[in-house]
Amino acid sequence: xxxxxxxxxxxxxxxxxxxxxxxxxxxxxxxxxxxxxxxxxxxxxxxxxxxxxxxxxxxxxxxxxxxxxxxxxxxxxxxxxxxxxxxxxxxxxxxxxxxxxxxxxxxxxxxxxxxxxxxxxxxxxxxxxxxxxxxxxxxxxxxxxxxxxxxxxxxxxxxxxxxxxxxxxxxxxxxxxxxxxxxxxxxxxxxxxxxxxxxxxxxxxxxxxxxxxxxxxxxxxxxxxxxxxxxxxxxxxxxxxxxxxxxxxxxxxxxxxxxxxxxxxxxxx
Numbered sequence: 102x103x104x105x106x107x108x109x110x111x112x113x114x115x116x117x118x119x120x121x122x123x124x125x126x127x128x129x130x131x132x133x134x135x136x137x138x139x140x141x142x143x144x145x146x147x148x149x150x151x152x153x154x155x156x157x158x159x160x161x162x163x164x165x166x167x168x169x170x171x172x173x174x175x176x177x178x179x180x181x182x183x184x185x186x187x188x189x190x191x192x193x194x195x196x197x198x199x200x201x202x203x204x205x206x207x208x209x210x211x212x213x214x215x216x217x218x219x220x221x222x223x224x225x226x227x228x229x230x231x232x233x234x235x236x237x238x239x240x241x242x243x244x245x246x247x248x249x250x251x252x253x254x255x256x257x258x259x260x261x262x263x264x265x266x267x268x269x270x271x272x273x274x275x276x277x278x279x280x281x282x283x284x285x286x287x288x289x290x291x292x293x294x295x296x297x298x299x300x301x302x303x304x305x306x307x308x309x310x311x312x313x314x315x316x317x318x319x320x321x322x323x324x325x326x327x328x329x330x331x332x333x334x335x336x337x338x339x340x341x342x343x344x345x346x347x348x349x350x351x352x353x354x355x356x357x358x359x360x361x362x363x364x365x366x367x368x369x370x
Contacts, residue, residue, distance in 0.1 A: 123183075123324065124321065124322075124323065127182075127183045127322055127323070127324060128321055128322050130179075130182065130183075131179065131180060131183065131322050132322075134179045135176065135179065138172070138175050138176065138179060139172075139236065142168075142172050142175075143236075146168060146240075149168060150164055150165070150168065153167070153168075160267070161243065162243065162244055162245040163222055163267065163269070165240060165243040165244040166221060166222050166223060166224065166244045166269070167221045167222070168240075169240060169244060170215075170216055170218075170221035170223070171216075171221075172216075173212075173213050173214075173215060173216025174216045176213045176216065177213075177214075177216055177217065183322070183324045184314060184324065184325055184326070184327060185325075185326040185327070186214075186217060186327050186328075186329075187326065187327070187328045187329070188217050188329055189328060189329065189330035189331070190330055190331045190332070191217070191218065191219055191329070191331050193304065193331045193332070193333055193334065194218065194219055194220060194304060194331055196219055196220055197220075197268050198268070199264070199265035199266075199268055199269060199270060199299075199301045200270045200271075200301060200302055200303070200304045200334065201261075201270065201271050201272075201273065201292060201295060201296040201299070201301050201302070201303050201304075202223070202270055202271070202272040202273070202303075202304050202305075202306050203272075203273050203274075203275045203292055203293075203303060203304075203305055203306065203353060203357075204272065204273075204274060204305070204306035204307070204308055205274075205276065205280065205285055205306075205307060205308060205357060205361065206274040206276050206277075206278065206279050206280060207279060207280055207283065207308065207309075207311045207312035207316070208279060208311035208312055208314060208315050208316060208317070209279070209315060209317075210311050210314055210315055211274075211279075211308055211311050212225065214308060214311060214327060214329060215272065217329045218329075220270055222264075222267070222268070222269035222270060223269070223270050223271075223272050224244070224245060224246060224247060224260075224261070224264045224269060224270070224271045224272070225241075225244075225246045225247070225271075225272050226246070226247040226249050226257065226261075226271060226272065226273045226274075226291075226292065227241075227246060227247070227248070227249065227274070228248075228249060228250050228277065228278075229248055229250040229251045232246075232248055232251070245260065245263075245264075247260055247261065247271070249273075249291060254291065254294070257291070257295065258294075258295050258298055258299070261295050261299060262299055265299050265301050271292075271295070273291065273292030273295075275288040275289055275291075275292055275293070275350070275353075275354075276288060276289075277289050279316075279317045280312070281316075281317055281318075283312050285354060285357060285358055285361070288350050288353070288354050290346050290347065290350055293337075293340075293346040293349045293350045293353070294346045296337045296349070297337045297338075297340050297341055297345055297346055297349065300337065300338060301337065302334040302335060302336055302337060303334065303335045303337055303349070303353060304331055304332065304333075304334050304335075305331075305332040305335070305353050305356055305357050305360075306329065306330070306331055306332070307328075307329070307330045307332065307357055307360045307361050307364060308327070308328070308329050308330075309327070309328045309361060309364050309365060310325045310326050310327035310328055311325075311327055313325035313326075314327065328364055330360060330364060332356055332357070332360055335349070335352070335353065337349060
């Protein structure tokens with residue numbers, strides 16, 4: 102825990118190479134380009150949406166989820182002058198196969214980094230507050246993202262099953278909120294119960310570096326390296342006992358904690 106705290110403190114101190122000029126340029130570039138990219142996306146969306154409905158076999162919500170993935174890919178390109186992105190073991194994800202992803206949560210920009218995934222049909226399960234951001238809420242509702250606070254568990258399971266039946270994936274942040282110290286927080290059981298009930302494998306995802314880009318409570322961006330690693334799929338059919346979701350939750354958390362420690366060079370801690 103002490104190592105994590107020290108790591109977080111260090112990340113808040115600009116290094117000698119991270120000059121004020123670079124920080125100013127980064128924030129002007131990234132925020133202005135992100136605003137323009139978002140505005141362009143809003144303007145282009147009606148035409149792209151209509152064309153995809155006409156010429157693809159996707160449902161309306163699948164089209165929106167593809168469009169959001171493309172939006173995220175554009176964000177990755179805009180950030181590349183200041184952020185290094187690294188994908189690890191993503192070949193473990195079989196495109197077109199239904200999975201439930203669980204991922205640690207460090208920053209507002211974690212969701213943007215999901216454009217690193219090789220699959221675009223990802224239904225996010227999130228808390229209620231993102232649905233109140235007017236510039237995103239319409240897209241989130243069209244994409245049929247899951248409001249895990251505003252809907253019952255049965256409704257969330259039903260919507261998840263619909264996504265799985267179409268060959269899509271569902272993504273949960275099992276901590277429910279962003280970590281303030283970089284360490285995994287308490288895991289909630291909802292996503293694990295759904296994976297077991299739906300009979301789909303879980304793929305744990307580990308992300309690192311976004312807390313250096315923009316941690317909770319800070320508004321200025323800083324250069325960083327972001328890594329996204331997929332762990333091996335876990336067969337959930339072996340966890341169908343009454344307490345199976347607890348065992349599955351503990352197993353996934355232990356695997357993610359070990360992977361994050363290895364990614365951060367904390368093997369001895």
